Amino acid sequence: MAEKNNLDYTKLGKSVEAVLVTDYINLLHSTKRQIWSSFVRGLFAGLGGVIGATVGVAVLVAILQLFGGAPLIGHWAQSISHTIESHNTVK
Numbered sequence: 001m002a003e004k005n006n007l008d009y010t011k012l013g014k015s016v017e018a019v020l021v022t023d024y025i026n027l028l029h030s031t032k033r034q035i036w037s038s039f040v041r042g043l044f045a046g047l048g049g050v051i052g053a054t055v056g057v058a059v060l061v062a063i064l065q066l067f068g069g070a071p072l073i074g075h076w077a078q079s080i081s082h083t084i085e086s087h088n089t090v091k
Contacts, residue, residue: 027033
């Protein structure tokens with residue numbers, strides 16, 4: 001026969017909930033922890049957005065290269081490049 005666990009899961013759940021609620025209340029009363037938490041959350045959200053956009057653009061460029069490139073985008077980029085070069089040589 002399997003050995004019966006002597007753990008009281010209801011009591012364990014209430015204890016974990018009490019610890020989490022206490023930690024949340026401490027967070028609400030600490031301006032320094034709120035600022036730090038918001039800063040870290042914003043930092044990772046920004047980093048995730050940049051990494052996601054980079055991966056998205058890389059996938060888009062790879063797909064465009066499979067189909068022979070993007071003539072409109074290439075022409076547009078070349079036009080911008082010539083504009084920048086002409087403004088740099090005028091000065």
